[in-house]
Amino acid sequence: MYTILVVDDEKPLRELIEMTLTNAGYSCTLAADGKAAADLIEERDYDLVLLDIMLPYIDGYELIEYIAPLGIPVIFLTAKSDVVDRVRGLRMGADDYIVKPFEPLELVARVESVLRRNGKTAGNITLWGVELDPAGRQVRRSGALIDLTPRELDLLTVLMQNPGKTLYRELLYEKVWGEPGSDTRTLDTHIQRLRRKLGWEERIKTLARVGYRLEKEE
Helix, strand or coil: CCEEEEECCCHHHHHHHHHHHHHCCCEEEEECCHHHHHHHHHHCCCCEEEECCCCCCCCHHHHHHHHHHHCCCEEEEECCCCHHHHHHHHHCCCCEEEECCCCHHHHHHHHHHHHHHCCCCCCCEEECCEEEECCCCEEEECCEECCCCHHHHHHHHHHHHCCCCCEEHHHHHHHHHCCCCCCHHHHHHHHHHHHHHHCCCCCEEEECCCEEEECCCC
16 A cells, blocks of 8 residues: 655645545545654655645745655645746656645546656556566566565665656665665665666666666656
8 A cells, every 4th residue: 555645734635635545545644734744754655745835834845855865756736826836846856736726536646647657556567678566576577587686676676666766875775774874885786786687787877976766768
């Protein structure tokens, strides 16, 4: 089940979104302001953030700058309907922009679309000829199984769930090894093995002193 963080200072709207997405099969966590949302993001992983712009303490524009390096998709959900606001939100890294008021069915469709574009689908993920079965923990290329170690598989899962996203070294190490770490040699070695085993020498990009990015397949 995919987890969605809903950040909005209007309680009735938060509850409506929670009911709509829960009925659609998602798990929701609610936050009423930007500071509470930042604290929640530090505590756990989310597959998507629905983010209002006008928030107490920390507004949506400031919060998305904090979220973007984590590779979490963001949909702005706001009453700010001017084209200038939309363009600003998208340029800051939002994956979509929904203007209030909205229809619940539209919200669900937009959420599904953003999750799908970011490789976060309920089933298998296929990119660049490689098929990942997260539930079965198997990887295939042209139907043939590829032998990966558990760490390599965990690393590949993070990459394939976030195509086109810059994934910082610290984030990758924490997600795969379960703890903060600075052992860049270990991470680099695992990336090199994935490239070789998958034939992805040109697909997994190195961002010097920053991290890695799996190219998005258009």
